[in-house]
Structure formats: structure tokens, C-alpha cells
Amino acid sequence: MTTSTAPATTNTATLPVVGHWIDGALVPSTSGRTQPVYDPALGVATKEVALASQEEIDTAIASAKAAFPAWRDLSMAKKQQIMFAFREILNRDKAELAEIITSEHGKVISDALGEIARGQEVVELATSMPSLVKGEFSENVSTGVDVFSIRQPLGVVGVISPFNFPVMVPLWFLPIAIAAGNTVVLKPSEKDPSAALWIAAKLGEAGLPDGVLTVLNGDKTAVDGLLTSPDVESISFVGSTPIAQYVYETGTKHGKRVQALGGAKNHMLVLPDADLDLVADSAVNAGFGSAGERCMAISVVVAVEPVADDLIAKIVERAGMLRIGDGRRGCDMGPLVTEQHRDKVASYIEVAEQDGAEVVVDGRTVQPDGDENGFWLGPTLIDRVPTSSRVYTEEIFGPVLSVVRVATYEEGVELINSGAFGNGTAIFTNDGGAARRFQKDVQVGMIGINVPIPVPVAYYSFGGWKKSLFGDSKAYGQDGVDFFTRQKAVTSRWTDPADRSGSTHGGVDLGFPSNA
Template structure:
């Protein structure tokens, strides 16, 4: 019998025998490895009530004690991150090195969140009026829902979880049903670190569970990362039910290459950013906008590097693994068919790639398209797979206009040795995250992550200071004390507790 992947409620695994289930696959073999229990509205209510009951005590715990739990979690994660990487590779398919990189980027946010006492400090004005002081402080909002995608089963939860917990909230995480085990592993690690039961909940499920969370009166906020249509639905539904929302949507990230750029550097960056994690990244570069006359030289350099990539099982030391499911693989492959039908040249075709892995895996090799029409769905849609397109333009201005007229505004990059052009680009481009000779411009943890236009819904970005503002509310106090006094004697050194 397949292993059953349960929820995590009240600090322990919670299976519900009569609930719907969904298969979980090993993408490198195509074989089912388990079945995940899918929550119904009653399960959602149980989970939220558990979190709500645990929230007041966690909120009221001192800063020092909350920090101690998160410090312990960080140490345990550092010691055992290899276990988590293996889980990610077994259910998502990305190679082990990429899984470890994902964990490392999530750890950055955890380590930033450990300094939450500094970030959450309020302001104080003495004698704003005669004998009157005015001060402000921030408090947690309650039970926070986090809905995370399949492509980063550890990193994306770690974008939100440490910040929300550090601020004193309880969290209900709904991971992707395609690769849910990483979330349960982290739940067990948090319990080992001393997190009280109920403060962190993992609720597995599909659209039924998502909609129940969006509508539940016990949920104070919703954080989401995923495709734009779902992000829009989540934003509109949750906001309609009075919740604070940050919904990060899809992307179509462009790399503008100017004629003075180092094309060897560009080719390396394009391959790394286009095919890492099989292109299943919201920050992947999917379109190279080449300002002529560099396109032909760049095309050859990229194709040469692609020829050396080893595709196969991520546990075998390969460069790129499979896609997450057979259905997603077929969808991505269909965009290659569409591009060719619309007149694009398929320079490197990943369909039918020879792999170092089982034949039943969900394979699609790196694919390079040239002269992709900007009217083609292969250009306008987020493909979310290992497909890199080249579009040729005649000038910097034409390239910027092309990027700015797109529906998405998540990430972009410019490759150039001209500082003036780069400075102009960062000002003129209508995109939220920008790389200058950096292909994947994911901000470090003490800045914040989020795009523009159809790539983000809500006013607050993820992690960084904006993340703490999202998970807290500010109070302002105006106070006058006529006869303040303190008493008692204690010669011991003051301690935090």
C-alpha cells in the first residue's frame, strides 16, 4: 500500500481515513510514491480553530523565548538540510544541488527573521504635549494562511513562516499537493525546536481547501505564490472576506542584451537562469531580448553550452532533472509545438531528449527557440519549463518598450558594460525586481520580494521589512501619567525571560 501523507494539526500528524486523496509521484521515475490526504471544509475549520487556540499564548510569549525557538529551528535545519534536500528531489525532481540551494535561500529569511526584535521596535516621542508622550508598537494579526507552490516546497514556505512566527502569529500552511512532504518535515523540526502545538499547522489539499481558507473567518491574512490566474482569484476572494492579502503571481522574465555585453557571460547566465530547476522558477529567464547584431553569436554560444548539459535523475549528479508531472511536461512541450507553428525556429529541441534516468520519468530537455513572434502564445504565456526564447530587436529603446508592454512585471535583467545604460534601464523598466549583469535578481532577505503588474496583487511584498509589516498591525498610544512610581529592591543583574 502507498504511504499516506497526512496533515499536521495540534502538533502531530493527522490522518483522516475517509477523505479524498491525490497521488504523489517521483518525477524521475514516473512512479507513484504515496498519496496525500486532501482536506475538506471541516478539516480546514479544525485546523484553523487549533491555530486560533494556540495563538494567544504564542503572541504573549516574550521576545527572548520566541527567538530561542527560531534559533533552535535554524540550528536543526542547518544540521539536517541534506534530509530535506532529498525529500525535495524525490517529489519535485530538481537536482540535489538545486534543492540545497533552495534551502539556503530560505535559511536567509529565517536568519533575517531572528533579528525581529530590532525590526518590530516602535517609536517614542517624549513630551509631544505638556506631560504627554506618544508612542507606537506593532502586534501580530492572528492566524496567517500561507499557500505555497510546487516549485519551491521549502524556500517559499520559509519566505513567510519565520517572519509570521517571529511576529507572534500562528500559521496554517497549505503546500502544493504535488510535493507536500517537505512541509511536514519542517513541521516536525519546528516541534523538535520547541514550537508549541497548534502554532504551525500543515493542511494538505487542493482548490477545496484553498477556498475554505480564503473564506474562513478565523484567518486574518493570506500569503500566496503561484500563477497569475490563481493569484488574482486568491486576492479577490480573500479581500472580499476582509483579509489582508499578498498574492505573488506569474512571470515572463526578459533579459535585455546590449551589443557591448560580454556574450560568454551572457550565455552562461542564460543557460543557468533558463534551465535551472527545469525552468520551473518564477524568476527564470524565459526570453532573451538581443539588440542586434549580437543574436547570432549569442545563439551559438548558448547552444554550445546546452549540448554539454546532462539531463536525468537529480540524485545521479545530473545538471537538470524532470518536470513535476506528466501533465505539466506535456503542457510545456505543447508550447514548443505552438512556437514552431507560429514561425519560430527550434534551434535545440528538448522533446525526445536522451536522459540518465528511468524512461517513465517526466522528461523534457532544454529547448532553445529563435525569432519567436511576440504574438505567439509561446512568447506571451508563462511556460514554466525549460524553454528559452530569443527575440531580436534593433535598439535599446525597442527592447525596453517590448518588456514594458508585457502583462507581467516580476523580474528582468540587463547585460551590458555601459553603466549609463544600466542606470537608465533600472529607472525606465516597469518591473519590480531588476538584475544588472545578474540573471536571477531575487532580493536578499533584508530587502523584499515582489513584482509589478500581473505578477503581484496586494500592497506588501514578501519577507524583509515589508514582510514584518504585513504580519503585524501598528498601534499608536498617547499617554499622560501624573504620578509614576516603581518600588522594590533586587540587586541581581537584570535578565531577559
Template sequence: MSNTPVIPHWINGERREGAGATSPVFNPATGEEIAAVSLATESEIAEAIATAHTAYESWSRQSVARRQAIIFKFRELLNERKGELAEIITREHGKVLSDAMGEILRGQEVVELATGFPHLIKGAFSENASTGIDVYSIKQPIGVAGIISPFNFPAMVPMWFFPIAIAAGNAVVVKPSEKNPSASIWLAELWKEAGLPDGVFTVLNGDKLAVDGLLHSDQVASISFVGSTPIAKYIYETAAANGKRVQALGGAKNHMLVLPDADLDLVADQAINAGYGAAGERCMAISVVLAIESVADELIEKIKSRMAELKIGNGADEQEPDMGPLITAEHRNKVAGYIDIAEEDGADVVVDGRGFKVPGCENGFFLGPTLLDRVPTDSRAYTEEIFGPVLSVVRIQSFDEGVELINSGAFGNGTAIFTNDGGAARRFQNEVQVGMIGINVPIPVPVAYHSFGGWKASLFGDSKAYGVHGFDFFTREKAVTSRWLDPAKHGGINLGFPQND
């Protein structure tokens, strides 16, 4: 397409046209190529990082008051104009507008947390720790923070990291997904309008070359990543080998355990919401319902009846549908392939989304909501992350069997229990080996002043995202031991190891 617009980089406070190759950007609802994105060359990667490093050296010396004022301004601008960003997300990702707006609002929570950062980067002071000696700690920024963002939340995930990193005095380089990069450019322009100095927020578009450039650069101090587990593991191992701090959040296989005393209407509603929202392209989506056998048939009928009412279509339509398309044709076909696998392994396909078409959007990347029953736990459709609108039901006999299935999986991101039994809920929260738990809540994403992250193969590195963990990750502590001598006294010479007597 000769007239296709090219999405540039954002370097040193301005749009920078790329000098290298480009990659197509599609509207997933129509299948139309709507833009191309620049893929950074080695020289552009080096320039972007060097510019960010230079900006960090100045920004890190700015007063807390000035940094706070700019973050407040960014928050106000984001709140006023978030509708623009939602439209960009829907156009390039495909999720419906209300879901795009919800993504922005959850990211904005972290911006709002960051406005109160002075309290969270304070050090501590101990007077007279030894005679005439004070000991205190100070927290300082770490440098340039690399942020490698996934396609499924092009605004929220970067906002998990950059508000805190910038508040703490760091510069950031965001490498968005090449599938939907425009949200990051929009955020960069908003930061400039808010008064952020040039170079503190950089957007480096690209592919694996850009990722590896961040991982190997000695001017990048940390890497924050969200994506699939194999890539998270690669990011963690490569960045750590290069001496960087790493928080690499990987994939998931989130379960919903349904006990017989649960409100099955509530369960059915929440299974629909958590399984098919954003077309299942959420690392916190519920993909497996563990149903006690005695209620499984009734629950499946309730889920099935609600699925029949779902509207699937272009998320930008005035009459907003419930669910949009998947991000690419390749991903749609991959997800459909898992339905094939489940069926071959003996699962019952209760509702089949394969071959689903939306009138007027026949070239869109749609897959209808799919419900599978009696999915074998040794099937790849059960053990692997599908990342699409496929909800699997596994029938179990007891609470203990459900907990054992959850804990035997490779992932430990999020899980939920639906019950009216407080004792069962308490046992569940203590016994399941996952990082985030919902009790009658299907998608337990913590609010911004807590922290987000899983266990096992869902998180590589020691630090979760945002919350107190975020401020610890983007700062490093110095301990200072200080003595100001009384001119009337002199300590004399003592070659022994310092003691507190």
C-alpha cells in the same frame, strides 16, 4: 497501490491521518507513484484553523526572548539536517540535489533574518508631544497567517513567510502543493523539536477546498500566496473581500536584454543557468533573451554549444545531472505545447526538447532544454508564462526597443541587462517597469533583508515577501497617546478638539 504511504496533515503538534480522499504523489524522474496525500475535509479544515487560532492566543503572549530562542534552535536544526530536506525535495519535485540544497539555503536566510526580529518589531516613542502627553506606537501580531505554497519551491517559499510570521507572534497554517507536500511535514516536525508550542505551525494538505477554507475563515487574518497569475488574482480578490491582508505573488515573463558590448560568453553561461535551472520551473527564470541583431547569431551559437553539454536525468543520481524532469506529465505536455505554438507561429526551433527520453527513466516527466529563435512577440509562446526549459530569443534593433517590449508585457516580476555600459545600465534600472532588476545578474532574487516581489500582474496586494515588508505585513500597529496627570495640577474642562498649543 495498496502499500502506498499516505502523507498526513500536521495539526496541534502531531501527524493527523486524513479522513477524506487522497491524491497521488509522484517521483517525476521515474513517473512512479511514491505516496498519496490526504485532501482535507471541511471538518479537518475547520479544526486545523481553530487549533491554530487557539495556539496564536497563547503564542502571541510569549516573551520576545522565548520566541527568539525557539527560532534560533530551529535555525540550528535546519542547518544540521538540511541534507534530509534536500533529498525529500528532489524525490517529489525532481530538481537536482544541489538545486534543492540551494533552495533551502535561500529559505534559511529568512530564518536567520527572523532571529533578529526584536529590532524589527520595535515601536517608536515621542515624549512630550503635547504638554505632559507622550505618544508611542507598538506592533502586535495579526493572528493566524495562511500560507498557500507552490510546487516549485516546496521549502523556500514557505520559509519566505513563516519564520517572520512566527517570530512576530502569529500562528501559521501552511497549505503546500499537493504535488510535493512532504517538505512541509518535515519542517513541522523540526519546529516541534525546536520547542515551538503545538498548534503554532500547522500543515493542512488539500486542494481547492482547503484553499477556500483559508480564504473564507473569519479566524484567518492574512494570506500569503505564490503561484500563477490567474490564481494569485483569485486569491487576492477572494481574501480581500473577506477582510484579510493579502500578498499574492503571481507569474512572470522575465527578459534578458543583451547589448552589443556585453561579454557574450558570460551571457551564454547565464542564459543557460537562468533558463534551464530547475527545468525552468522558477518564477524568476529567464525565458526571453532580447538580443541586439548584430550579436544575435553569435550568441545563439554560444548558447547552443553549451546546451549540447547539459546532462539531463534523475536529480538523485550519484553523478548529479544538470537538470531534472518537470513536475508532472500534464505539465510536461503543456510546456511541449508551447513549443508547438511557437513553431506554428513562425519561430525557428534551434534545439528541440520534445520527445526527449532519459535512459532508465523512460517513464519520467522529462522535456529536453529547448531554444527558440525569432519568436514573434504576438505568439502565445512569447506573451504567456511557459514555466519550463524553453528559452526564446527575440531579435531587436535597439536598447529602446528592448525596454519597450519589457514594459509592454503584462508581467513585471524580474528582468536583467547584460552590458559593460554603466549609463545604459542606469537608464535600464530607472526605466523598466519591474520589481526586481539584475545588472549582469540573470536571477536577481533579493537577499532576505530586502524584499521579494514584482509589479503589475506579478504581484497582487501592497506587500512584498520577507524583509522589512514581511514584518510590516505580519504585524499591526497601535498608536497610544498617554498622559499621567501631575497631582498638583488639574487640566479643567475643555470640550474643544485637542490641540497642541
């Protein structure tokens, strides 16, 4: 099957329209603007998603603002109970949510369940919020004076999430922001919006008050509305680097805290002593899982010779065993999210051929186990990719795995460090000294040692370096708690009514106060 196959036609006028979640209920849109949402495995639009007007944006933000005072003042214990309840509901109904993910994104059911599990880790972290926002106390720092710190929520916060993880990425931010006492306006991707509405409804079932979570569907108009509103205190974003930079610059220009996670070009450095069977398994899993639509996908294997030929043979063998098709049929890899994205990813294979690389496995010829109109592209392996090629320098975001051959460890590290991105990387070796040297030398935010997708667990934090992260704050973990709260330091003195001499307040003294 070629990438030029057109999707089946659909009369979008008869399709249901996905609206917004405002004040604890699903609200139909009044904007008159919509965009089709596709089932990628069928290649047909199954619904329309509303694209918010400025009036709807203002209404959504106003709802979150109105809900903030009462939610901020609710006890930590009651917030904690809601997070516990949501955790149980999420675990109970995760199969239903996985079906929603697969129907709009295309990833296979097992991968969708894995995405939910990683998001649930952050929900579980948020249940311990009382201990995460504890302040500090120092008694008698000066005579009769104590100092303590407290953390308080920001107010209304905005979250803008990408299409590739419609559940996990929102759950990187929502549980921490909400448990810390903020109200949230979530703008999900217009490509797969339904999972966000599901989350909002289930949080309501768990006891979350109306207005604490708002789901605002839309396009750039909605994004800009959040970035420029004076009532939104912070923005959390995950997406491509150009948009991440735009979000960061626009948000900070309007006085907001911004954490903007951008794109990636993740390398796997393979040393000659590595277990090549482990490497091949890891390269296939990390390169082709979720059809390569992961910011932590391995897209470049950097092979320190003489291992490349043997490794490529093992990868080819494993790639040939993968079943590509509809994620609801028990396949290993599903379609790409849209026809346009599939065609863009496939175009890089032609670029590779023009640049003199060797296409070892060509995903354009895949025969899928699915509807012929699906947005299919099979696993693709390209050897001897020039580092000047766009195939090497650009984030492809699809099932295209490149191989670059180098002579030494030093050459491989230099190659990784010279790139524009610094999201994730991995080294495969049985040499502990080399691994320890790598983790010190490489200029990347997340590192795997014999682990291909080093996404940190929830109590650490996720984020890269260079053009993979704009702003100083990473996602979830302690960084997330700090981002969604402000710290106050309080210096306190209480006079002792039993002290008749006045020594507890020291009298008039125009000198600068000291802690004596």
C-alpha cells in the same frame, strides 16, 4: 524520447497516505479523498496525499486559533531562541530535506540545497525580530503628553505555497509570521507535500509549541476554506497569475490582508557591448535551472543586434553539455514535476513551429540519464519568436528559452514594458550609464544588472509589478514584517500627583485638542 511516453502504472491502494500536521503531530486524514504524489524521475506514484474535508479545515484553523494567545504572549527572547534552534537544525539536516525535495519535485540535489539556503536566509532574518518590530517614542509632544507606537501580531494567518519551491517559499513567510507572534496554517502544494511536514516536525524539535504551525494538505477546498474562514486574518500566496488574482479577490472580499504573488515572463536585455560568454552562461543557468520551473527564470532573451547569432551559438554549445536526468545521479537538470505539466510545456514547442519561429534546440528529443518513464523534457531554445505568439505572451514554466531580436535599447525596453507581467528582468552590458537608465526606465519589480535571477536577499523584499503581484505587500524583508503585524499608536498622559494646581490635565475645554 517523446513526450507521449506513459508513466509506469502503480497500485495507489497500497501506497502510504500523507496526512496533516495538527496540534504538533502527524494526523491521518478522515476525508476519504486523496491524490497521488509522483517521483518525477521515475514516473511513478510513491504515495498519496490527503485532500482535506471542510471538517478537517475547521479543525486545523481551530487548533491555530487556540494556540495564538499563549504564543502571542510568549517573550520575544523565547521566540528568538526557537528560531535560532530551528536555524541550526535546518543547517544540520538540510541534506535529508534536499532528498525529500528531489524525490517529489524532481530538481537536482544541488538545486534543492540552494533552495534551502535561500529559505534559511529568512529564518536568520527572523532571529532578529525583536529589532524589526521595535516601535518609536516621542516625548512631550504636547505638555505632559507622550506618543509611542507598537507592533502586534495579527492572529491566525494562512500561507498557500506552490510546487516549485516546497521549502523556500514557505520559509519566505513562516519564520517572520511565527517570530512576530502569529500562528500559521500552511497549505502546501499537493504535488510535493512532504517537505512542509518535515519543516513542521523540525520546528517542533526546536521548541515550537503545538498548534503554532499547522500543515493542512488539500486542494481548492482547503484553499477556499482558508480564504473564507472568519478566523484567518491574512493570506500569503505564491502561484500562477489567474489563481493569485482569485486568491486576492476572494480573500479581500472576506476582509483579509492578502499578499498574492503571481506569474512572470522575465526578459534578459542583451546590449551589443555585453560579455557574451557571461550572457550565455547566465541564460542557460537562469533558463534551464530547475527545469525552468522558477517564477524568476529567464524565459526571453532580448538581443539588441548584431549579437543574436553569436549569442545563440554560445547558448547551443552550453546546452549541449548539460546532463539531463535523475537529480540523485549528479545531473545538471531534472524532470518536470508531472506528466501533465511536461506535456503542456512541450506543446509550446509545436506552437512555436506553427508560428514561424525557429526551434534551434528541441528538448523533446532528449536522452535522459534516468528511468524511461520519467517526466523528461530537455533544454529548448527557440529563435525569432514572434511577440504575438503564445510562446512569447504566456508563462510556460519549463525549460523553454525564447530569443527575440531588436534593433535598439529603446525597442527592447518598450517590449519589456508592454508585457502583462512585471516580476523580474535583467540587463547585460558593460555600460554603467545604460544600466542606470535601464533600472529607471523598466517597469518591473526586481532588476538584475549582469545578474540573471535578481531574487533579493532576505532583508530586502521579493515581489513584482502589474500582474505579477496582487496587493501592496511583497514577501519577506520589512514588507513581510509589516504584513504580519498591526501597528498601534498610543498617546499617553500621566498626571503628576505632586502637582496640586491641576495644570497637568488642563481642566474642561471643549475645543479640538491641539499639541500646544
